[in-house]
Amino acid sequence: MLFNSIEFVIFLPIVFIFYWFATNKSLQLQNFLLLVASYFFYACWDWRFMFLLMFSTLLDYFTGLKMQSAENQKWKRFWFWLSVIINLGFLAVFKYYNFFAESFSDAISHLGLKVNPSTLNIILPVGISFYTFHGLSYVIDIYKDRIKAEKSFVDYAVFVSFFPLLVAGPIERATHLLPQIKKERIFDYTKAVDGLRQILWGLFKKIVIADNCAEYANQIFNNSTDHSGSTLVLGALFFTFQIYGDFSGYSDIALGTARLFGIDLLRNFAFPYFSRDIAEFWRRWHISLSSWFKDYLYIPLGGSKGGNWMRVRNTFIIFIVSGFWHGANWTFIVWGALNALFIMPSIIMKTNRNNLETVAQGNLFPTTKELVQMSITFALAVFAWIFFRAESMTHATSYVLGIFSKSLFSIPAIRPYYLVILLVIFMLIEWVGREEQYAIGKLGLKWKSPFRYALYYAIIIAIFWFAGKEQQFLYFQF
Numbered sequence: 185m186l187f188n189s190i191e192f193v194i195f196l197p198i199v200f201i202f203y204w205f206a207t208n209k210s211l212q213l214q215n216f217l218l219l220v221a222s223y224f225f226y227a228c229w230d231w232r233f234m235f236l237l238m239f240s241t242l243l244d245y246f247t248g249l250k251m252q253s254a255e256n257q258k259w260k261r262f263w264f265w266l267s268v269i270i271n272l273g274f275l276a277v278f279k280y281y282n283f284f285a286e287s288f289s290d291a292i293s294h295l296g297l298k299v300n301p302s303t304l305n306i307i308l309p310v311g312i313s314f315y316t317f318h319g320l321s322y323v324i325d326i327y328k329d330r331i332k333a334e335k336s337f338v339d340y341a342v343f344v345s346f347f348p349l350l351v352a353g354p355i356e357r358a359t360h361l362l363p364q365i366k367k368e369r370i371f372d373y374t375k376a377v378d379g380l381r382q383i384l385w386g387l388f389k390k391i392v393i394a395d396n397c398a399e400y401a402n403q404i405f406n407n408s409t410d411h412s413g414s415t416l417v418l419g420a421l422f423f424t425f426q427i428y429g430d431f432s433g434y435s436d437i438a439l440g441t442a443r444l445f446g447i448d449l450l451r452n453f454a455f456p457y458f459s460r461d462i463a464e465f466w467r468r469w470h471i472s473l474s475s476w477f478k479d480y481l482y483i484p485l486g487g488s489k490g491g492n493w494m495r496v497r498n499t500f501i502i503f504i505v506s507g508f509w510h511g512a513n514w515t516f517i518v519w520g521a522l523n524a525l526f527i528m529p530s531i532i533m534k535t536n537r538n539n540l541e542t543v544a545q546g547n548l549f550p551t552t553k554e555l556v557q558m559s560i561t562f563a564l565a566v567f568a569w570i571f572f573r574a575e576s577m578t579h580a581t582s583y584v585l586g587i588f589s590k591s592l593f594s595i596p597a598i599r600p601y602y603l604v605i606l607l608v609i610f611m612l613i614e615w616v617g618r619e620e621q622y623a624i625g626k627l628g629l630k631w632k633s634p635f636r637y638a639l640y641y642a643i644i645i646a647i648f649w650f651a652g653k654e655q656q657f658l659y660f661q662f
Contacts, residue, residue, distance in 0.1 A: 185228040186656060187437045188390055195225070200444055204371050211368050218342050218445070225347040226311070233309040236274065241344045243267055244319035245337055248326050252333035264327040271316050278308055283512030311351035313509060317476060318344050322358045324480055331358055339365050346447070348438040352431070352657055354452040354472035361449070369446035378625070379443030381640075385624045386436025388643050390657070392650045393610055394429030396603055397422040399652070404598065405573055408583045413592030416583060423573045424566045425607055428457065430658045431470070436622055455618045457611075458543050460557035462527040462564060463536035473509070477502045495531050500524045510572070515580055519571040526564050542619050606650075 185191050199221045207213035227234045247267040254260035322343075325331045334340040343362050349355075404411055404419025411419070435452035442449045456468035466474050485498045500521070507520020530536040543558065544550040550558065567584075574580035617623035624643075628636040 185225055187434065187441075188387060188655070191228065195221075196441065196444075203445055208371070211366075212338070214369065215338050215342050215365060218346060219338055222342065222345040222347040222350060226345065226350055229310045229351070230307075233312075236309055236312070237315060237345060240271060240274065240315060240319055241341050243270055244323055244344070245334070245340045248323055248333035248340075249335070251323070251326050260327065264323060267323045268320065271319055275312060275316050278306060278312060280508075280512045314353050314355055315344055315350065317355045317473075321355070321476065321480060325358055331362075334358070334362060336366075346442070348441040349449055352434050352438070353470075354435060354438065354450045355476050356450060356472070361447070364447050372446060375446065376444050379440040381624060382436050382440030382443070382622050384440075384640065384643055385622055386433045386438075386440060387647055389429040389433030389436065389610075390655075391647050392429075392606065394426045394433055394658075395652060395655045396600075396606065396650055397426035397429065398655060400598055400600055400603065401426050401573070405583070408579070408586060411586070411597060412594045413587045413589045414594050415596040415598055416587045417592070418596045418598060420566050420570050420573075420583075420587075422603075424457075424562075424569050425610075427569065427572070427658055428453075429610075434657045439622075451621060455542075455614055455623075457562055457565070458558055458615065458618055459561050460539045460543055460554060461530055461535075461561055462523060463530045464539040465561055465565060466523070466527065467540075473506065477506055481505065492532055496528065499527065499531050503527075514577050515571045515574050518577065518580070519568050522568045522571065526568070545619060 185195060199217070203214055203217055207217050223234060223237075226237060244267055247263045250263040251260045254263065322331075322340075326333050334343070339362065342365050343356065343358060346356075346361070346365075401419055401422040404415060405423065408416060408419070432453040439449050439451070450472045452470060452472050454468040454471065456465050459465035459468055482498050482502045485501060486494050487498065488495045503520040503524035504517055505520070507516040507518070507523075510516045510519075527536065530538075543554050570583055571577075571580045574583055613627070614623045617625060617627055620626050624639075628639045631639075
């Protein structure tokens, strides 16, 4: 079930009505309804993988209780590693087995040996990377005595499988979401309206921006050898806006939907393309994943306490692991390594915490210095996205070489002027709203009703006008 589908348009109001009008007098019933709705939502993808989600949830719930009641550290450690190994084992089998088997075969072939590895003909369970990380953070926090094990299975299962975040995040923490699930929730009209506004903006990002950019990005990337360098640059730019509109659009819809049920999810995007350096970019892009790797990998590895060598080593580790998390392909690993290289000067010179506030905060226009910094950071991000989008390293290399050719200065063969105008309008709205939680968070709130509703109707009309074939969200494949 897609957020941008008719099925979801029917599903969401039904759950909302039952939640606030049929089960509103009992927190337990509300949570049970959310659990049933979440499993139904997931089963709409492939009901068979629902049992994998159930098993993962039961495993972490059970091992959490066992760690809590362990008689000594030895048994606590046993239950912890049992959960971690099984969870990562499932992830390795479904997502990475074929990659390792094929990579091993390729490496052996360079030695003159032929190996025909057995590969698995299975599909990747949607959302497995996200709900696995939910469970891992939970058992790690119990093991480190940061939280107590949750006794209510329903409450814990809702934490893992809450349908707005189930298949593509944000990656929640038990310390943030579980207390909200266990607390009585009262309908807040203002919060619900704000949620609807964020859903609307998320749909605009996905349908108007991402899906239209995808049409041209796919056309150019899939036929890259036939295009000039200037057209390839255009393709990279279109993918840059596609992945942002697609994933941040999903996050907006997820956060807005959760708010309809009185729940606040972690923010996942904070206008990353207005960043002044790569360090700031990664504080603003996929925030829940970046913070997850910081807390559960970077800091346990020693963080920044051991001098330049440790900072460099740990930074490369988390970026390469982050790339590998996105997919079983060398292109993702190289994408992660590139971002590690881009961020390295600020890590070594300890300037990675320089830009903590929103760019040009309180001002309409950035300074010349800020504009140059944003342009350089954006260009680096665009270059790295080429590797993220490419089908293989060969494809990525040929694409980059195609850009840096004499044809770079020619007129692009593909010129969708309407899309360029849409992107300019989109980025202007994002710039004006960059200090809010989402771009139209406060846009028009002080306008007179006719003008405010004209804005909302204009967005709705644009969504229907530019809507094409229903497109799956990119991050469902991760």
